[in-house]
Amino acid sequence: MSLKAKIIGVGLAAPEKILTNKDLEKIVETSDEWIKSRTGMSERHIADEKTATSDLATAAALKAIEMAKIAPEEIDLIITGTVTPDMPFPSAACFVQNNIKAVKAAAFDLSAACSGFIYGLSLSKGMIASGDARTILVIGADCLSKITDWTDRNTCVLFGDGAGAAVLQATSEDAGVLSTYTYSDASKTHLLQVPAGGSRVPFSKEVLENRTNFIKMEGNEVFKNAVKGMERAIDAALHKAGLKYEDVSLVIPHQANIRIIESIAKRMKLPPEKVFINLDKYGNTSAASIPIAMTEAYAAGRLKKGDILVITAFGAGLTMGAAVIKWGI
Ligand SMILES: CC(C)(COP(=O)(O)OP(=O)(O)OC[C@H]1O[C@@H](n2cnc3c(N)ncnc32)[C@H](O)[C@@H]1OP(=O)(O)O)[C@@H](O)C(=O)NCCC(=O)NCCS
Numbered sequence: 001m002s003l004k005a006k007i008i009g010v011g012l013a014a015p016e017k018i019l020t021n022k023d024l025e026k027i028v029e030t031s032d033e034w035i036k037s038r039t040g041m042s043e044r045h046i047a048d049e050k051t052a053t054s055d056l057a058t059a060a061a062l063k064a065i066e067m068a069k070i071a072p073e074e075i076d077l078i079i080t081g082t083v084t085p086d087m088p089f090p091s092a093a094c095f096v097q098n099n100i101k102a103v104k105a106a107a108f109d110l111s112a113a114c115s116g117f118i119y120g121l122s123l124s125k126g127m128i129a130s131g132d133a134r135t136i137l138v139i140g141a142d143c144l145s146k147i148t149d150w151t152d153r154n155t156c157v158l159f160g161d162g163a164g165a166a167v168l169q170a171t172s173e174d175a176g177v178l179s180t181y182t183y184s185d186a187s188k189t190h191l192l193q194v195p196a197g198g199s200r201v202p203f204s205k206e207v208l209e210n211r212t213n214f215i216k217m218e219g220n221e222v223f224k225n226a227v228k229g230m231e232r233a234i235d236a237a238l239h240k241a242g243l244k245y246e247d248v249s250l251v252i253p254h255q256a257n258i259r260i261i262e263s264i265a266k267r268m269k270l271p272p273e274k275v276f277i278n279l280d281k282y283g284n285t286s287a288a289s290i291p292i293a294m295t296e297a298y299a300a301g302r303l304k305k306g307d308i309l310v311i312t313a314f315g316a317g318l319t320m321g322a323a324v325i326k327w328g329i
Pocket residue numbers: 029030031034035038039114153154155157192217219220221222223226256257284314315316
């Protein structure tokens with residue numbers, strides 16, 4: 001039997017500063033009522049000028065390592081799912097490696113937007129099963145506030161900053177990542193992107209004037225694809241694990257919009273206690289959303305040893321994915 005990747009520690013970090021819907025009313029033409037009713041969000045954490053993604057990622061990683069009771073030198077690989085690394089290169093994961101003194105690890109970033117943590121988990125599952133790695137730190141971390149257009153009410157009310165981390169370790173126990181399913185629909189890259197600032201349209205005066213270095217999104221279309229994509233991913237991951245909706249103890253969906261989550265819960269006929277929601281406090285934290293929620297769900301006693309956890313996400317690309325995890329701690 002091949003080795004499973006078991007989650008042995010989780011942790012989260014969020015910046016101190018909180019931006020409420022009322023605060024947003026002073027920045028753009030919006031209202032607390034609109035944001036709550038259309039998204040379910042009330043507040044989000046926003047990084048200050050000095051804080052970069054790897055700072056939050058490091059804080060989350062240290063908590064996950066502490067809970068896992070491992071030494072940083074045991075870590076073979078650090079994967080950081082992010083679209084807001086500190087700089088184009090080196091990777092945020094390399095900064096994390098240095099900060100936590102994981103001196104034996106390989107480190108790289110993975111660009112799958114909000115699905116980054118699930119894509120990282122999927123890779124880790126394979127690395128551990130093959131014996132190429134024994135202990136892996138998977139992080140989802142983003143500071144979308146730094147690439148948000150604070151004059152665009154269509155996007156600026158949705159996002160928050162944060163990081164979540166999980167330590168995965170090889171085990172022969174009946175626990176860990178049972179299956180993953182990842183998928184991308186790249187015919188829809190135009191629905192959600194930062195058009196400039198890369199090699200296609202490098203930074204220039206025009207870019208700054210036209211504000212094309214910020215997130216652009218077709219919200220409605222992303223919404224529809226998110227529902228379809230996550231439903232497809234959940235079904236495929238459960239099928240791979242040989243499990244059904246009834247077997248699931250808890251679903252942690254990407255925290256992008258309460259109405260997207262409700263639609264998934266309705267289809268799976270899940271009672272509220274089987275769906276984890278914290279987007280009211282964090283907004284959409286991109287790749288950090290799932291590991292932050294996982295950390296909070298465990299702390300709240302909503303994940304117990306033997307539980308079947310399903311996580312699912314979608315993001316720019318469009319990327320989509322799901323994982324089925326037998327909780328082992
Ligand atoms: C963005 C989103 C909340 C918009 O909700 P919606 O119900 O689809 O709203 P619409 O886009 O139809 O816009 C309705 C109206 O509200 C307006 N509006 C948009 N943002 C607003 C805001 N912050 N405050 C007030 N009004 C706003 C629009 O301009 C539009 O006005 P109009 O009818 O006069 O043109 C929703 O589409 C969504 O969550 N999409 C998914 C986005 C996402 O998850 N992105 C991240 C992917 S990881």
